[in-house]
Amino acid sequence: MAQSVLLTGAAGRVGDAILGGLADDHEWRLLDRDPPTDDHPGEFVVADITDGDAVREAMDGIDVVVHLAGDPRPEAPWDSVLTNNIDGTQTIFEAAVDAGIETVVFASSNHAVGNYETDDRTPDLYREHDDYLLDGTELPRPSNLYGVSKAAGETLGRYYHDEHDLSVACIRIGNLTEGHPPIDYERGQAMWLSYRDCAHLFDRCIRADYEYEIVYGISDNDRKYYSLERAREALGYEPRDNSAYYDGEDRVVEPDA
Ligand SMILES: NC(=O)C1=CN([C@@H]2O[C@H](COP(=O)(O)OP(=O)(O)OC[C@H]3O[C@@H](n4cnc5c(N)ncnc54)[C@H](O)[C@@H]3O)[C@@H](O)[C@H]2O)C=CC1
Numbered sequence: 001m002a003q004s005v006l007l008t009g010a011a012g013r014v015g016d017a018i019l020g021g022l023a024d025d026h027e028w029r030l031l032d033r034d035p036p037t038d039d040h041p042g043e044f045v046v047a048d049i050t051d052g053d054a055v056r057e058a059m060d061g062i063d064v065v066v067h068l069a070g071d072p073r074p075e076a077p078w079d080s081v082l083t084n085n086i087d088g089t090q091t092i093f094e095a096a097v098d099a100g101i102e103t104v105v106f107a108s109s110n111h112a113v114g115n116y117e118t119d120d121r122t123p124d125l126y127r128e129h130d131d132y133l134l135d136g137t138e139l140p141r142p143s144n145l146y147g148v149s150k151a152a153g154e155t156l157g158r159y160y161h162d163e164h165d166l167s168v169a170c171i172r173i174g175n176l177t178e179g180h181p182p183i184d185y186e187r188g189q190a191m192w193l194s195y196r197d198c199a200h201l202f203d204r205c206i207r208a209d210y211e212y213e214i215v216y217g218i219s220d221n222d223r224k225y226y227s228l229e230r231a232r233e234a235l236g237y238e239p240r241d242n243s244a245y246y247d248g249e250d251r252v253v254e255p256d257a
């Protein structure tokens with residue numbers, strides 16, 4: 001069933017992938033502190049996610065919040081992730097409770113668990129023969145302060161689920177790259193998320209019934225070290241892309257990819 005969705009961070013890359021695939025599938029209200037530069041579906045609210053009043057107003061009549069807004073830089077400094085990623089995400093969850101929203105989907109990151117990639121595991125971890133898999137039940141092990149902020153967002157989601165009954169899905173997104181997997185970057189190929197798999201995954205998060213979930217958001221890459229089992233089971237995610245279908249440059253080597 002089509003839902004009424006508030007998409008924060010709508011002017012960014014993940015927002016672009018989601019709207020590129022799902023513009024006609026839901027009723028969209030878009031929010032970003034940057035005004036739109038292109039055509040977009042639905043209403044566009046220019047606001048900062050740390051502005052509780054503006055965020056609460058933007059949630060009026062909304063069923064599902066997809067929360068992408070934040071500082072996405074792995075090297076982002078503490079003051080920025082504290083404000084945009086931690087305070088901003090808490091503002092979103094609190095406003096969602098006030099507005100009677102049922103479901104919040106949170107854009108977490110591979111960097112929440114980046115320090116499982118220890119020297120003794122890499123680079124084999126990024127290769128097809130290696131069978132080490134993280135499955136979403138492991139403790140956070142952030143690789144930078146940005147990753148700390150994403151682990152904090154997941155914990156905020158856990159709290160707002162347990163105390164306020166929100167349904168929350170945290171998606172540990174890998175490396176979203178348009179058109180083809182990252183070139184000359186094994187880690188990026190292991191955690192590649194194609195645009196169409198990204199749109200499909202967020203569609204499943206919008207439509208499925210769940211309590212609190214942490215899942216990995218990557219395509220079905222042969223090189224993967226993140227399990228997709230929970231995303232398949234809890235959300236019905238069925239990825240179609242695989243970085244192995246490319247030749248390491250930008251050419252498709254599988255005819256049906
Ligand atoms: N692109 C990727 O491969 C990955 C992205 N993510 C997460 O997905 C989310 C979206 O990432 P991208 O689209 O790549 O980043 P982006 O920088 O392209 O988009 C983020 C958007 O959020 C907006 N924004 C930032 N702070 C805001 C604030 N305080 N109030 C209102 N709007 C604000 C920005 O204006 C921007 O349009 C981020 O939370 C990021 O951490 C996680 C893992 C991988």
Ligand SMILES: O=C1O[C@H](COP(=O)(O)O)[C@@H](O)[C@H](O)[C@H]1O
Pocket residue numbers: 072073074108109110111173174175176187188
């Ligand atoms: O969380 C994120 O992760 C991706 C992939 O990380 P990288 O260190 O391999 O580049 C990153 O591109 C994106 O900007 C970030 O938000």
